[in-house]
Amino acid sequence: MAKDLVCSCVRRITPYSPGKFSKEVMEELGLTEVHKLASNENPLGPSPKAVEAMREALTEVHVYPDPVCRELTAALAQRLEVCADSIVVGRGSDEIIHMLGLAFVNPGEEVVYSAMPFALYPMTTHICDGVPREVPARGFEHDLAAMADAITDMTKLVIIGNPCNPTGTISRRDEVRWFMDRVPEDVIVLFDEAYFEYVDDPDYPDCLEYVREGRNVVVMRTFSKAYGLAGLRIGYGVAGPCVAEGLKLVRPPFNVATLAQVAALAALDDEAHLRASVDLVHEGRAYLYRELDSMGLTYVPTQANFILLDTGLDSSEVFDALMRRGITVRTGDIFGLPTYIRVSFGTMAQNRLFVAALREVTGR
């Protein structure tokens, strides 16, 4: 038998399942249109200002990009009231998680996160030959007390998705402060805020204050969601001084493409597009709550641009039935919730199509 050349720690990775591309579904099922409500993207598309900025930069792509994303970093620093040195830009915020693992997690060290983790948390842990410590959730929320209890002398990193994907729930200011008061100095805390822009709960914490306090934290955000630039792959981390230094050591040279940098900078300045994107999600939320209530289906109230709902049926069958009707979602079985689906909010027309299809599929 041929020798397995893959590292034993990498063998422990459960391959990431990105969901089907719309084109693939159209070809397989002979559909002319597919509405992808599966990956929490922005249904309004990118900011027109970002598209224009990319058009202008197209003739510069023979030159390597700015390795430290100077302009974008300066703009973010000003906006977030942090020093530019604390910001590290990545090829998607995925890359920030990856860089954190590479820079800080030694083989055998532990990474603590809540159950139903975003796929990159266990993946990064295994790549670094770290030890995942998955802490059971409290219902659909992180159990920060249990996560604090799970920290040992071997813990290097704690990851808190806030809002959490796939539940859309948040950890609140007081519980996060309570948690941070208990985290040892030499344990790094990553606040994954990929869905930050959509939150309207007044108890949502400003975790940048921990960066300003000089704590060993990273607040991670992305241009993939509310800014509509998922296909460009750009996100960033705002980190305390020691953490930022480590991240920069492992950042690959020229990791963020020029077009991604100019688009992100322009999108940051497009308040109208951001407002419209966030308002649309809030409108979608209110609409889905009303419709799901009237169908008698339970769901998890969400602070993000997606909703986790209980169909009461086998979620793989619901997934297939929705796909045949031209709508893709995520099944809950990958999160250990076999009757749930996670649905991204689309345009209002897409939300209505989804509701009509769900009523047909569930008979409600």
Ligand SMILES: Cc1ncc(COP(=O)(O)O)c(C=O)c1O
């Ligand atoms: C919780 C969470 N974190 C991070 C990411 C990564 O986003 P990106 O790499 O596109 O910035 C995602 C993407 O879906 C996510 O859901």
